[in-house]
Amino acid sequence: MTITESAESYEAEGSGTGTDGRARVPLDTCEAFAELLPQTRRALLRRLAVGQAEGRAPSMVGAVVRGGRAVWTGARSSVEGEVPHADVQYRIGSITKTFIAVMVLRLRDEGLLQLADPVGRHLEDTPVPHATVAQLLSHSSGLAAETRGPWWERTSGELRPEPADLFDARPQRLPAGRRHHYSNPGYALLGALVERLRGGTPWYEALRREVLAPLGMGRTTLHPQMPHAGGWAVHPWADAMLPEPAQDTGLMGPAGQLWSTLEDLCRWAGFLLRGDERVLSATSLAEMRTPAVPPEAGGWDAGFGLGLQLARRAGRTLVGHTGSMPGFLAALWTDTEEDVAGIVLANCTSGPDVPAVAADLAGIVAEHEPRIPEPWRPLPGPLDPELLALTGPWYWGAKPHVLRLRAERGLELAPLSRSGRASRFRAEEDGTWTGLDGYYAGETLRVVRDRDGAVSHLDLGTFVFTRGPYEPSDPVPGGVDPEGWRV
Incomplete structure (x- = not known):
């Protein structure tokens, strides 16, 4: 019995040379962990080992990404002398959905669709033409959780050759937009949407060209390529194993078809943390991380953005996705505050709590070696004196705020007390600013000038900010008592 299917043999430590001629780094040797402290490395390896042993996984591999690249990788295996390296493929299940979501956001950024568009505007004969693209991305379209017919994950996609074959007579279980209801067929529709707006190019080919190739993810594929792990079921009451089938799911591919490696997923985690303008901007990625639907009752520790799970x-706030297919479990969590990610892959249908292990890997690094801030640096010049003159104290009524200048002519408004509304603002070409977060997200900040051209006040969604607290001469809505402040 073997854990992996490969054209090469593995050393006990997982070292050697791969089929592409590249040297393989052992997954549990110090060379792979050179940037972390020894106690951190041991804690990471122990957590992975406990997850594999207690979960009875045939094999389990894990990685931590920080600063945009892998700083630790590890592996455990139930077969002596066969420890998979970071270039062994595992099936990643629903992590596939994060790739589809990025493709849809790319289409939005190119102006080919709007997230508020009803999907029926772009796809004919869809069972939920009035549900929006955003609702499909956030699993709030009300569509059924699974396809009709036999279990789609374990049967051939040839059983569902047409989109209509994915749904039964009642495709929508809940009203669109009211609540979160995870839908695998919903992502089949999003994959079809990508193909439609890419002129009929299959979704994976568009993904490979536009996302995988720029990020150097050549080992993320639609079908397994050697070396890859074999999928197994582990008997619940005996230490015995049964091989699982690896079906081509056809139209359901966008919901969970992809295979990938630890190396490739480290690149994907780095992208999800920092963005890459060749693929998707950091602003659009931040939009994907924003909660899009309210959590279920009692589930305030979990949510969903646009194609990304939140926990x-x-x-700590974690963003990423979990995945499962017959024979495989996967999890990828990012922590943007700590600029760290944890990734775990296992080749078993059930048993180990892979999402918890991945979260713990990221948490161990964040706890043992908290992020060291980037050095302070001045803004790139030249400095606009008019913008500089806007900075400093401003008052909403009697409540003091401070306005700070940020990179790319951005602004940040924050209260000087512990409570209040703070937001960052993006500069627009018309001389205004648009709120990026907080209460003022999407609102417009304007600088209002008097007849002489001097700055009179700031207008933020009709809120007036002045240089003094309720000065009689200021344009405060409703006016100011002419007697002024008194004791």
Whole structure:
């Protein structure tokens, strides 16, 4: 019995040379962990080992990404002398959905669709023509969770050759837009949407050209390529194993078809943390991380953005996705505050809590070696004196705020007290600013000048900010008592 199917043999430590001629780094040797402290490396390896042993996984591989690249990788295996390296493919299941979501956001940024568009505007004969693209991305379209017919993950896609074959007579279980209801067929529709707006190019080919190739993810494929792990089921009451089938799911591919490697997913985690203008901007990625639907009752520790799962764990916000297919489990979590990600892959249908292990890997690094801030640096010049003159104290009524200048002519408004509304603003070509977060997200900030051209006040969604607290001469809505302040 073997854990992996490969054209090469593995050393006990997982070292050697791969089929592409590249040297393979052992997954549990110090060379792979050179940037982390020894106690951190041991804690990471122990967490992975506990996850594999207690979960009875045939094999489990894990990685931590920080600063945009892998700083630790590790592996455990149930077969002596066969420890998979970071270029062994595993099936990643629903992590595939994160790739589809990025493709849809690319279409939006190119102006080919709007997230508020009803999907029926772009796809004919869809069962939910009035559901929006954003609702499909965030699993709030109300579509059924699974396809009709036999279990799609374990049967051939040839059983569902047409889009209509994915749905039964009642495709929509809940009203669109009211609540979160995970839908695998919804992502089949999004894959079809990508193909439609890419002129009939299959979704994976568009993904490979536009996303995978620029990011150097040549080992993320639609079908397994050697070396790859074999998928197994582990008996619940005995230490015995049964091989699982690896079906081509056809039209359901956008919901969970992809195979990938630890190396490639480290690149993907780095992209999800920092963005890459060749693929998708950091602003659009931040939009994907924003909660799009309210959590279920009692589920305030979890949510969903646009194609990304959100979770709260030990006071930290994690963003990413989990995945499962027969024979495989996967999880990828990012923590943008700490600029760290944890990734875990296992080749078993059930058993180990892979999402928890991946979250713990990221948490161990964040706890043992907290992020060191980037050095302070001045803004790139030249400095606009008019913008500089806008900075400093401003008052909404009697509440003091401070306006700071940021990169690319951006602004940040924050209260000087512990409570209040803070937002960052993006500069627009017309001389205004648009709120990026907080209460003022999407609102317009304007600088209002008097007849002489001097700055009179700031207008933020009709809120007036002045240089003094309720000065009689200021244009405060409703006016100011002419007697002024008194004791």
